[in-house]
Amino acid sequence: MRTLLPKLAALLAGKYKLSSGVHKQIVSLRNEMGSMNALLVRLSRAAALDEQQRDWRDKVRELSYDMEDCVDVFTHDLNGSGHGGKAWLRRRLRKIKTRHKIASRVEELKARALQVSSCHHRYKIDERTLSPPPDCIPSPRAGGLVAIDPRMEALYVDPNNLVGIDGPREKLIKLLSREEDGANRLRVAAVVGSGGMGKTTLAHQVYTKIKSQFDCKAFVTVSQNASTFKTLSDIYQAFRGWMPSSLKDGQLIVELRNYLRDKRYLIVLDDIWAINAWNTFKVCFVENNLGSRVITTTRNEDVAKACCSCFHGHVYRIKPLNDLDSRRLFYKRVFYSDEACPKQLKNVSGEILKKCDGVPLAILSVASYLASHEEVSSKETWEKMQNHLGFPLEGHPAFEWMRHVLTLGYNDLSLDLKTCLLYLGIFPQGSKIRKENLVKRWISEGFVTEKHGYGPEDIAESYFTELINKNMIQIDEYDDCGHVLSCRVHDLMLDFIILKSTEENFITVIKEPPTGNGAHNRNGGFEFRRLSLQLSKFRMHSGVG
Structure with a gap:
């Protein structure tokens, strides 16, 4: 339109x-x-x-x-x-x-x-009402809504079941404890990364380990649709144990500042989506030289930088799990032991983990899906998962939270950015997508128009940068001057894009071999709008675009 x-x-x-x-x-x-x-x-x-x-x-x-x-x-x-x-x-x-x-x-x-x-x-x-309550997510099992935020699992997980958390936890604690420019100054650490990377888990593990050092502490989930007043109320209630019903926005900020004036405090703001929200929250943080600390988590690079711009702050970019930790996490969820994988499944499990690319939520979702089968060690089931990693995104309960995480990121995009993201579905899995050619394609398709005196090329470049900053796509290669040459799309994100494109008849992808009920081969009975033929003998794994 x-x-x-x-x-x-x-x-x-x-x-x-x-x-x-x-x-x-x-x-x-x-x-x-x-x-x-x-x-x-x-x-x-x-x-x-x-x-x-x-x-x-x-x-x-x-x-x-x-x-x-x-x-x-x-x-x-x-x-x-x-x-x-x-x-x-x-x-x-x-x-x-x-x-x-x-x-x-x-x-x-x-x-x-x-x-x-x-x-x-x-x-x-x-x-009619167009959206469910902000803290609910659609549930294919119940046909209704899940009223409990699935992130709660990260707050109560047994530390013994976590894999690869020790190193990042100690690094983040070290960032918060650095003594240059005064150890007692207010410090902020912003944890940034794409959805499913374990930001909430990491922040909570740090919070649990250091909270005894502070006079008052609060761990608050912000979420995409929550009001700033609700978030501030949650902080106040965590500190005081109660919340006066008569307080308004401005009064609440004053009350929080007065309470924190002579206290060493620790506050975790989990899942901040917008700079405007942070600008309201930071007003409450009193610089009282008592060694207070604030930890934020976000998917957005710009939000992370904003969190660190006013106080002594550090951006911590969370990294994917390495190969060893990926295997340990995967095997522990499927077989309840990190050394119990049958020999005949080791090769196919390696290929599955390559597609998960070290993203903990992707690994756990796939592992839970496989563990739910009666024949857990069925090689046929594992090979099907290897070849169609994102197929269960459509309805299997094990992928419910994965779907929700990807949908949140998608819904946070502007309409123009959504269109540009969906267009990436034309590229085969594993493609290296050259930036220069991609922005030309966006412009030729009519996705980009002049705005405020900027030409289509400038606008398209800004769209590309914004998708990277929001961690929707990943940088693949830089040139010698540090400019981005190409990007790639995580396999699960690509499957999500194809599902959304199919739903909106934006792109129809045909792969080999064709399947009668494959998610990538349906167009809902509508005429094809854009057709991407991704047959194996023509598939290219690099230089596409």
Whole structure:
């Protein structure tokens, strides 16, 4: 839709010399689609849609695709060139024919638009609740909502079951204990990394180990949709054990500052999504030279830097597990021992772990899925997982939290960034995607438009950088000057992208061998919008783009 509206506006430009009747129809069509787009934007921000909302969204999307194709064909024909007598005459005749086609085609599209619009009014789609409570996630098992935040598991996990945590925990404690510029000054450590890397677990392990050194302490989950007042209330309640109902925002900040003025405090703010939220939280932190400490976790590099900009801060970039720790974690979850893997499964388990790429949540999700099978040591099941790692993302309970983590990151993107991210689904698994060629593709597809005086190239470059900063894609290679040359997409993120692309009929991926019920080969009965053929003999693992 975001590419259609500018094209409709361009079609109305004087250069195309449309008849007054067709011009009015297209103006009406543009206005109708603009109104639908406003509701689509609201629907895109919802955490879950019901059947009628999804059906209406799909109809509008397919209508906008057909309109865009129609406009592309018409503008191409009307822009046709030709010089000389016969060529000029052929071009004139083609334009007359094209303008006649426009009139009839616009009538058809207008009728479809009115029909879709009547469904919107009939079912009052925009008047219904569009999202569940912020602390709930959709559950395929219950068909409803999970009211408990799954991150709670990280707060109560047995330290003996953790793998690869000791080194990062001691490094983070060392960062908080550094004595240069005064050990008693307020220090902030911002833990940053993509979803599922274990940021919450690491922060809680550090908090547990050092909290006895402080007069008051609080571990608070911020989350994507939580209000700053709720977060500040949680901090206050953790300190005082109660929360006065009469306190307003400004009063709460004053109360917190007064309480912390003469105390050494430790505060963990887990999962901060926005710089604006941090700017509110930091007002409460009193610099009292008593050695207070604040730990934050975030997926966003810009948020992490903001957390460290005002106080003596350090950004700690959490790293993936190494090969040894990945195997230990995987085997402990599947076989309850890190040395119990049957010999015939060691090679295939190595290939599965390569795809997990050291991400703890990915390893645990896959291991839980395999452990849930009656025949845990079935080589056939393991090989199926190796070949279709992200397939269980669609519905298996073991992948529920993984789905939620990926969805949170996706929902945090702007509409333009979502489109650019989904486009990465055209690249085969393991591809090295060159930045220069990718931004050109985005521009040619119409995903990028000029804004505030910046050209499409500048905007596309900023989109690429933002996807990296939000840890949605990974840097693969730098040039000699330190500029990013190429990126890659984690296998589970790529499978998530393909699932979303299939759901929105944005890209259809066909792999070999074709399967009747494979997630990557379905397009929901709609015509293909973009088709990516990823057959094994043509698959390239480097230099794509």
